[in-house]
Amino acid sequence: MGGKPKAYPPPLGSCRPKGEAMQEERFPGYKWLPYLLVAPSIAVIVIFLVVPFVQSVRGSFFISTPFGTKTIYVGLRNYIRLFSSPDYQNSILTTLAFSAFVIIIGLSVSLGIAQLLNQKIRGLGFYQVALIWTYALSPAIAGVIWASMFAPATGLVPYIVSKLSGGYVLNWMTNGRIALLVVVAAATWKMLGYNIVFLLAGLQNVPKALMEAARVDGAGPWKAFWRITFPMLSPTTTFLLFVNMLYAFFQVFGLIDIMTRGGPGNATEILVYKLYRDGFIHLNTGSASAQSFVIFFVISIGAIIQLRVATRKAIYAR
Amino acid sequence: MLKELKTKLTGFFRLKNRINLCLKHKWVLVGLAVLLSIPTVSVFAAEKVEITWWHAMSGSRLKVVDAVVESFNATHPDIELKPLFTGTYAETLTKFIASYRTGTAPNLIQVYEVGTQTMIDSEAILPVYQIPGMLGEAWDWAQYVIPITNYYSVEGNLWSMPFNSSSAMLYYNKDIFRAAGLDPNKPPTTWKEMEEYGEQILASGVVDHVYSGGWPGWIWEQTLGYHNHLYADNDNGRAGLAKKVVFNDDFGHMVFETWIRLHDKGIYIYGGPEYAANSAFKAGRIAMLIQSTSSLAGILKASEFEVGTSFLPRFEGYPVGNSLVGGGSLWVTKGKSEEELRAVWEFLKYLGQTEIAIQWHKGTGYFPVTNAALKALLDEGWFSNQTYLTAFLEILSGRRDTAAATGARLGPFVAMREHFRAALEKAIAGDLSPKEALDEAAEKMNQLLKDYAELYGG
Numbered sequence: 001m002g003g004k005p006k007a008y009p010p011p012l013g014s015c016r017p018k019g020e021a022m023q024e025e026r027f028p029g030y031k032w033l034p035y036l037l038v039a040p041s042i043a044v045i046v047i048f049l050v051v052p053f054v055q056s057v058r059g060s061f062f063i064s065t066p067f068g069t070k071t072i073y074v075g076l077r078n079y080i081r082l083f084s085s086p087d088y089q090n091s092i093l094t095t096l097a098f099s100a101f102v103i104i105i106g107l108s109v110s111l112g113i114a115q116l117l118n119q120k121i122r123g124l125g126f127y128q129v130a131l132i133w134t135y136a137l138s139p140a141i142a143g144v145i146w147a148s149m150f151a152p153a154t155g156l157v158p159y160i161v162s163k164l165s166g167g168y169v170l171n172w173m174t175n176g177r178i179a180l181l182v183v184v185a186a187a188t189w190k191m192l193g194y195n196i197v198f199l200l201a202g203l204q205n206v207p208k209a210l211m212e213a214a215r216v217d218g219a220g221p222w223k224a225f226w227r228i229t230f231p232m233l234s235p236t237t238t239f240l241l242f243v244n245m246l247y248a249f250f251q252v253f254g255l256i257d258i259m260t261r262g263g264p265g266n267a268t269e270i271l272v273y274k275l276y277r278d279g280f281i282h283l284n285t286g287s288a289s290a291q292s293f294v295i296f297f298v299i300s301i302g303a304i305i306q307l308r309v310a311t312r313k314a315i316y317a318r
Numbered sequence: 319m320l321k322e323l324k325t326k327l328t329g330f331f332r333l334k335n336r337i338n339l340c341l342k343h344k345w346v347l348v349g350l351a352v353l354l355s356i357p358t359v360s361v362f363a364a365e366k367v368e369i370t371w372w373h374a375m376s377g378s379r380l381k382v383v384d385a386v387v388e389s390f391n392a393t394h395p396d397i398e399l400k401p402l403f404t405g406t407y408a409e410t411l412t413k414f415i416a417s418y419r420t421g422t423a424p425n426l427i428q429v430y431e432v433g434t435q436t437m438i439d440s441e442a443i444l445p446v447y448q449i450p451g452m453l454g455e456a457w458d459w460a461q462y463v464i465p466i467t468n469y470y471s472v473e474g475n476l477w478s479m480p481f482n483s484s485s486a487m488l489y490y491n492k493d494i495f496r497a498a499g500l501d502p503n504k505p506p507t508t509w510k511e512m513e514e515y516g517e518q519i520l521a522s523g524v525v526d527h528v529y530s531g532g533w534p535g536w537i538w539e540q541t542l543g544y545h546n547h548l549y550a551d552n553d554n555g556r557a558g559l560a561k562k563v564v565f566n567d568d569f570g571h572m573v574f575e576t577w578i579r580l581h582d583k584g585i586y587i588y589g590g591p592e593y594a595a596n597s598a599f600k601a602g603r604i605a606m607l608i609q610s611t612s613s614l615a616g617i618l619k620a621s622e623f624e625v626g627t628s629f630l631p632r633f634e635g636y637p638v639g640n641s642l643v644g645g646g647s648l649w650v651t652k653g654k655s656e657e658e659l660r661a662v663w664e665f666l667k668y669l670g671q672t673e674i675a676i677q678w679h680k681g682t683g684y685f686p687v688t689n690a691a692l693k694a695l696l697d698e699g700w701f702s703n704q705t706y707l708t709a710f711l712e713i714l715s716g717r718r719d720t721a722a723a724t725g726a727r728l729g730p731f732v733a734m735r736e737h738f739r740a741a742l743e744k745a746i747a748g749d750l751s752p753k754e755a756l757d758e759a760a761e762k763m764n765q766l767l768k769d770y771a772e773l774y775g776g
Contacts, residue, residue, distance in 0.1 A: 063773060072773065171587070173594070263590075264588075280408065281408045282733035283415070284733075
């Protein structure tokens with residue numbers, strides 16, 4: 001989970017015709033060699049993913065002292081406490097609002113920019129690099145940049161706002177809604193480069209012939225976009241939807257930690273940040289384990305829906 | 319390009335053939351595996367006793383730590399002390415817990431003051447007061463500055479070594495005071511004056527906001543201790559595990575409402591959880607700052623105006639307590655060899671040497687931990703600079719005989735501070751009334767205390 005795909009994803013669900021590679025043994029005489037060769041990967045997955053997962057599921061039924069000197073079985077209490085806690089409900093809502101904003105705003109803005117970049121204009125290379133480089137920034141640096149831009153007493157943005165509005169104090173450290181918007185803006189901005197690269201590649205794959213045929217048939221640019229470009233982009237969009245969801249759930253952690261630490265109040269405390277605070281700062285491992293299972297569950301559901309619905313609708317064949 | 323690829327591919331196939339060749343001799347493979355699984359044994363016998371120390375001192379403080387360690391290693395040829403910066407206080411504690419549970423803990427670890435009860439209950443450490451006895455030595459604990467040792471003592475016995483202690487004080491910009499028609503040598507001493515001065519400064523139009531601060535949860539503790547008011551029951555958790563907080567009474571509500579009122583008047587501007595407000599003060603955009611004394615060096619260095627310092631403002635007519643000790647202290651891991659323990663003890667004694675304590679203080683702004691170092695600094699005239707003097711007088715001027723003035727010691731303290739910060743933020747944003755916000759925080763803190771007591775059977 002959370003790994004960054006290096007290359008364009010292969011069409012999901014498609015695979016090589018059966019029998020072609022299996023007919024002939026690849027390692028004649030060494031029946032166990034293939035297993036030996038994949039063993040390290042399997043071992044890594046088991047040791048670093050499966051075992052910790054099982055441990056944290058088990059841990060979610062206990063409360064324990066930070067040093068593990070005492071552990072008490074509490075059944076489902078950690079879960080019951082979580083779901084009856086207004087803070088956790090608030091955190092779920094915040095996460096949903098946050099990821100919806102990041103995904104919707106992020107993808108539509110990126111699509112618009114990618115469309116603009118997908119034409120022959122002077123200085124195209126410069127624009128492309130200028131728009132894509134944000135992805136190369138580490139979350140910590142992006143967080144510091146945005147935090148200092150919006151610093152209530154010394155930042156540039158509150159200064160401009162105050163001058164323009166005649167004294168309105170834009171203080172995101174005390175206004176939860178503004179804080180959430182600022183973090184959303186920073187997170188979207190940070191992911192812009194990544195989205196643009198993929199969408200641009202997708203756009204460049206749309207066959208010119210189709211567009212020309214549409215034009216000949218009298219379709220305007222708007223119609224051509226919705227009827228041809230957008231459907232042709234659907235594999236890319238599906239993939240980006242999933243990656244952006246993971247991003248909004250997990251990878252924005254660094255930004256939040258640097259910018260707001262979940263505050264003000266609990267206004268920007270998304271699920272993964274609450275988990276971190278409860279588990280690693282407040283040393284409440286039982287509750288944190290329960291939370292990690294909840295997040296796992298939510299993400300799995302999201303992934304299944306996306307794979308089921310979106311892949312079916314996406315058009316892979318040309 | 320294509321050619322390059324071709325040569326690469328040929329090379330790859332050649333390699334594959336070679337591997338195949340190897341595989342023909344299965345024993346080679348087995349032999350390789352056996353070789354790899356033999357743990358590498360160090361052939362060099364250690365002559366020096368190696369001890370490790372994990373700390374959370376970054377930036378300019380790290381340089382001072384390194385200098386102290388270097389001089390310690392140079393003067394103790396039989397000991398090799400290895401310091402390691404392990405991130406923030408919270409991260410350092412988390413790493414220590416993980417390492418202790420896997421048996422790879424360092425000998426010495428720096429823990430922030432809110433982690434004190436966690437460490438006492440950890441069963442992972444050796445209280446420092448027991449160490450001299452174990453090594454057959456006698457040690458005079460009275461040489462350390464008393465409010466600091468009080469904070470880290472259980473029933474009069476010191477559990478961790480005083481190291482980096484600070485307190486909170488009021489910083490003010492004398493230039494802004496002058497511009498607003500105030501006497502630059504008369505900082506506000508009460509919250510009533512904070513309000514009056516604030517209104518005057520606002521009316522003068524020199525700045526948009528008058529004061530800000532950092533570490534809201536800690537300033538809250540400071541304010542309670544400063545008025546000899548308990549934070550939690552069971553003598554602030556010092557007579558036994560605390561069961562509930564006691565700050566949401568008339569006094570607490572009055573303090574909290576005052577802060578929110580000053581905010582609503584535009585006098586106070588919220589400055590975030592830690593040091594974000596410092597930049598506003600250094601840039602001259604606010605007139606006053608309530609912050610840790612350990613920010614002094616940085617503020618003096620970066621400010622282009624005359625900086626004044628003063629005690630925290632008081633609420634008139636309430637009892638006098640003391641401002642509290644914050645920062646961190648050093649804890650000794652138990653279960654290490656006597657040889658290592660002796661080396662750790664050497665280092666702890668070394669930190670208390672007058673010239674080292676002075677070096678530490680001058681380099682970082684933390685208190686000198688021993689009375690001798692304090693006296694040497696006084697004799698030297700270091701405190702003739704009023705700004706430096708304030709901080710020390712502050713923790714030494716109040717009463718020291720009550721638990722309220724010593725500060726609270728609570729298990730889930732870190733989380734409790736966060737609840738206070740959230741309450742302040744909610745009240746400032748107007749989501750809750752000051753009273754509702756403080757009561758809500760108190761209720762959440764009580765639940766945390768209850769959970770802690772359940773785990774530790776208190």
